[in-house]
Amino acid sequence: MRNPDIMTLYQPLVTQGEIRLLQLMPPEPKGEPSAINDISCTLSHASLDRPPQFEALSYAWGQNAEQQTILVNGRRKAITCNLYHALGDFRPDQVPRMLWVDAICIDQDNQAEREEQVAQMRRIYNLASSVSVYLGQAWEGLELAVGFFEAAAANKEHHYEPSMQPHLVINGHDATSPLLRQNLIRFLSLPWWKRLWTAQEYVLGRHVTLQCGKTIIAGETVQTAYAHLAQHEQTCCLNSPSVAADASFGLSLLEAFIGMDATEIARASSMTSQSQPQDHNHIFVQSEALTFLEALAFFRTRQSTDPRDKIYGITGMHYKDSVADFFVRPDYNLSVEALYTTVTHVMIRETGKLDILSHAKGYGEPAYSLPSFVPDWTVSRSIESNRKAVLDAFYNASGSRSADWTVVDSATVRTTAVLIDEVATLGTGYRPGLEGQSLHGILNDWAALARLDSAEVNYRDKTGMFSKSCRFWRTICGSKMSFSLHGKTFWTDIDDAASRDLVLAEETQYAAFLNCPAVASFQHSVDYLSTGRRFGVTQNHRIAMFPEKSQRGDVLAVLPGGRVPFILRQKGDVGNYELVGEAYVLEIMMGEAFRDGPHLESIFLV
Numbered sequence: 182m183r184n185p186d187i188m189t190l191y192q193p194l195v196t197q198g199e200i201r202l203l204q205l206m207p208p209e210p211k212g213e214p215s216a217i218n219d220i221s222c223t224l225s226h227a228s229l230d231r232p233p234q235f236e237a238l239s240y241a242w243g244q245n246a247e248q249q250t251i252l253v254n255g256r257r258k259a260i261t262c263n264l265y266h267a268l269g270d271f272r273p274d275q276v277p278r279m280l281w282v283d284a285i286c287i288d289q290d291n292q293a294e295r296e297e298q299v300a301q302m303r304r305i306y307n308l309a310s311s312v313s314v315y316l317g318q319a320w321e322g323l324e325l326a327v328g329f330f331e332a333a334a335a336n337k338e339h340h341y342e343p344s345m346q347p348h349l350v351i352n353g354h355d356a357t358s359p360l361l362r363q364n365l366i367r368f369l370s371l372p373w374w375k376r377l378w379t380a381q382e383y384v385l386g387r388h389v390t391l392q393c394g395k396t397i398i399a400g401e402t403v404q405t406a407y408a409h410l411a412q413h414e415q416t417c418c419l420n421s422p423s424v425a426a427d428a429s430f431g432l433s434l435l436e437a438f439i440g441m442d443a444t445e446i447a448r449a450s451s452m453t454s455q456s457q458p459q460d461h462n463h464i465f466v467q468s469e470a471l472t473f474l475e476a477l478a479f480f481r482t483r484q485s486t487d488p489r490d491k492i493y494g495i496t497g498m499h500y501k502d503s504v505a506d507f508f509v510r511p512d513y514n515l516s517v518e519a520l521y522t523t524v525t526h527v528m529i530r531e532t533g534k535l536d537i538l539s540h541a542k543g544y545g546e547p548a549y550s551l552p553s554f555v556p557d558w559t560v561s562r563s564i565e566s567n568r569k570a571v572l573d574a575f576y577n578a579s580g581s582r583s584a585d586w587t588v589v590d591s592a593t594v595r596t597t598a599v600l601i602d603e604v605a606t607l608g609t610g611y612r613p614g615l616e617g618q619s620l621h622g623i624l625n626d627w628a629a630l631a632r633l634d635s636a637e638v639n640y641r642d643k644t645g646m647f648s649k650s651c652r653f654w655r656t657i658c659g660s661k662m663s664f665s666l667h668g669k670t671f672w673t674d675i676d677d678a679a680s681r682d683l684v685l686a687e688e689t690q691y692a693a694f695l696n697c698p699a700v701a702s703f704q705h706s707v708d709y710l711s712t713g714r715r716f717g718v719t720q721n722h723r724i725a726m727f728p729e730k731s732q733r734g735d736v737l738a739v740l741p742g743g744r745v746p747f748i749l750r751q752k753g754d755v756g757n758y759e760l761v762g763e764a765y766v767l768e769i770m771m772g773e774a775f776r777d778g779p780h781l782e783s784i785f786l787v
Contacts, residue, residue, distance in 0.1 A: 190224065190256055191288040198229035200298070200305065201286040203253075205268060205278040220251040220268050224285070229304050235279040237309035239382035240267050241317075241372035242284060242486075253285065260284060263372075267315035270394055280313075281305055283378075292513060300510040303385060303497035312386025312400075314379070316371045319394025325351055325361050326368035327398050333406035340413055342421035356423045356434065366430045368393070369437040374444075377483035377494040384448045384498050407445045410438060415705075443479040447471060451499050470501040474528060474537055481544075481561045488517045488549075491558040492524055504528050517559075518549050519591075525555045526588055533583035535742040542762035543713035543728055552592045553752075553759035554786045562713070575661055576744050576765075580772030584742025589785065597781040599774045602723055602737040604748065606630060608716040610729055611707075620704065627716040628653060631724050652767055656724050657716065658706035659765050710765060719766075728762025735761055739774040741781075746770075749784075757785045 194200070206221045227233060243263030250257045251268065260268075264284055271278060287298045306312055328351040332339070340348040343355040354361035371393075373379050383389060389400030414435070418424070425435040450471045471479070476495050485494055493511040507527050515523070528537045540556040547557035587595040608630045611623045631653050714726045719737060727735075728748050736749045736758070746766055749758035 190254060190258070191291070192226070194226070194294060194297070196228065198301070198304070200227055200229060200232075200281065200301065201225065202227050202233070202235050203280045203282050203285050205272055205280055207273050207275050207277065220265070220272060222251060222253050222268075222285070224253055229301065229308060232308050233279060234310050235281055236311045236313045237281045237306050237382065237386070238267065238271070238283075238315065239312055239373070239379050239386075240264060240315040241376045241379060243372070258285070263315075263317065266318055270315065270318075270392065271313065281309065296511050296513065299493060302381065303499075303509075306382055306385035306497070307387065309386065311388045311390060312382055314373065314383060314389060314391040314400075316368075316373050316391055316393040319396055320367070322360065322364040323368070323393055323396055325354060325364045327393075327396060328352060329361065329365055330398060330403055330406040333409050334402045337409045337412075340418050341410060341424055342413075342418040343423055345417065356421070359429065362423075362434050363430050365434060366432060366437045369440055370431075374440050375482075375484050377480055377485040377490055380444050380447065380480050380483055381495050381497050383444050384451050403441075404445060404448065407438075407441050408449075411445075414438070443483070447476060447479060447498065470499060472502045472532075473500050473504040474532075474540070476500065476505075477556075477558060478540055481540075481558060487513075488559045489513060489515065489520050492520055502532060504531050507531075518551055521549070521551060521558060522555050522591065526586075526594075529584050529586045529742070533742055534744065535584050535586075535740055535747075536744060538743070538747065538760060539745060539763045541760055542730070552594075552787055553761075554594065574744075575659065576770040577772055578739050578745050578770055578774065579741050579743045580775045582741040582775060584740070586742070592787060594786050596740055596784060596786060598738040598740045598749070598784050599779045600736055600738050600782055601746070601769065601774060602719040602721050604717060604727060604731050604733055604735040604737065605720045606718045607727065607731060607733070610715040611711040620707065624657070627657065630716060630718060653724060656726060656765065656767050657710065659710045659726070660767065660770075661706055713762070714765075723766055723768060725767075726765040728764065731761055731764075737764060737766065739769060746774075749786075752787055756783070757787055759787055 191201075201224050204223045204225065206223070209219070209221070227235075241263055243261040245261060247262045248259045249262055249265035250259050251265065252258075261284070264282070268282075271280070283298075288294050329349065332349050332351055333341070336347070336349065338347065340346075341356050342348060343357045348355055351361060356362065383400075386400070391398045391400060391403060421435070423434075424438075425433055450469065473496075476498060477491070480495055481491075483494075485491055489511065492508055496505040496509045496511075498505070504524075504527060508524065512520075525537050529535060537556065538554055541554055544557070544560045544562055546560070548559050549557055551557055585597045589595055608627050609623060611620065633653060710726055713729050715729055715731070716724070717727045717731065718724055723737075725737070731748050732750070734751075736751070737746055738749050739746050745763045746769055748761040748764050750761050751757070752759045
């Protein structure tokens with residue numbers, strides 16, 4: 182039975198675009214009957230067609246078990262402690278403040294209303310005069326974290342690596358200072374940065390401010406600082422020991438910064454009004470609005486209480502495809518398994534591509550019982566690994582062919598495939614950053630597996646474009662090298678000159694990386710391609726990067742609509758396969774498997 186106070190508080194929303202707004206009142210004057218510390222609000226209805234000026238609050242809900250009460254229209258209402266602190270810190274001194282706050286403005290006990298209001302999120306946050314982000318309560322040392330962002334935003338050329346000049350210094354502290362690192366990591370580890378719903382709220386806001394306690398930092402400051410730091414991370418400050426290596430406070434400063442990637446990239450992409458042309462020689466990352474799949478991948482590490490909100494929590498953003506439109510109005514009657522499977526089928530049907538299959542494997546054991554081709558969006562790698570996890574943007578293994586995808590039942594689809602080869606031998610897996618593992622040693626092991634002799638593994642020697650050695654180098658970096666321009670990342674085909682400078686200095690020789698951008702770029706490319714993959718050789722002597730969980734006898738296949746080859750494993754009856762993951766095989770990445778009238782076999786994926 183519903184709480185009678187709630188039934189009285191919430192009058193039905195009867196017209197399209199109708200919402201409730203919360204008027205946050207100043208403290209009562211001294212001497213009034215109401216206690217000064219009581220937070221008092223009034224709730225009223227408004228239309229999004231003619232809205233008054235209001236702010237939309239973005240905050241992490243916190244635990245429902247920890248609650249405080251406020252006055253809403255004169256009645257006591259329980260809210261989470263974090264929202265209570267937010268309203269306390271936002272409370273104006275004199276003039277009432279008009280807010281939209283989801284936990285109060287939506288009747289959370291009314292599922293139909295929740296679904297309807299969630300579908301209005303894009304309009305609500307777009308129409309708000311400001312999105313006011315509440316990060317949490319203040320602490321001693323917060324000023325150092327805020328000062329760092331302000332300095333990074335104001336000084337584009339200042340490095341964050343302290344051995345380089347000029348570099349960022351805040352009140353006498355640089356990145357070698359444990360005090361600065363501790364407070365920056367604390368700032369970037371606050372729950373708001375980890376929650377899923379907050380991402381969409383931040384991205385949709387026309388104007389954003391961030392507040393911690395009473396301390397306010399402009400959203401433009403954070404966004405500019407991120408852009409400047411990202412440019413340094415991708416070039417001169419790559420692998421900075423004080424930023425990338427020291428994890429004294431639970432994670433490194435670089436890992437803390439990477440936690441900003443998803444929201445900042447999505448916000449920058451949503452602001453892009455014109456797409457930039459792309460080709461397969463130069464690929465500009467983050468140059469246009471995201472696809473819904475890209476957003477699902479970016480925000481995969483974000484947390485949501487309801488696993489279905491991994492989908493519903495980001496449908497309000499602006500995308501360059503229409504897939505999200507099918508899920509704008511949430512249906513909480515659907516099971517998690519049914520929703521995730523439906524998203525996969527709709528995405529393949531609407532795009533004609535199998536890109537979503539690249540996200541189905543390599544992220545740990547699924548938490549739900551799903552077909553092998555359906556991603557479990559609740560399972561992810563670390564934030565740093567997640568940014569490198571997918572290859573499909575760079576290649577076109579099936580040429581111009583669209584996906585051949587027929588749903589047989591809830592756990593089976595029929596498709597076609599060119600079955601090319603089988604996995605024969607697998608090398609040691611490389612995990613970037615793993616203590617005690619040398620990239621130099623791993624490369625020698627892989628070279629031996631590829632049957633390169635000592636002369637062919639001499640990194641300093643020039644080799645012919647079509648030599649065995651050149652194929653090896655192209656395979657382990659995916660034939661791509663990254664570079665930074667104006668704070669944005671580009672990927673380009675590796676050329677013969679670039680593949681020469683592969684003297685992978687020992688990790689301790691940091692100066693070599695600073696003075697040799699080609700080496701740093703190559704290592705970045707190897708790290709990217711090695712995440713979740715391992716080097717290997719097929720039965721017909723093709724060298725490749727395979728999914729980490731590949732086994733001898735697994736099948737290398739190219740499917741219509743697939744930008745990359747996939748590894749499949751026989752499952753039960755002949756013709757039934759489960760997906761193992763995506764692969765890189767130099768000779769079949771750009772449509773070669775379909776050029777000479779290939780033999781397409783009908784198969785079932787389960």
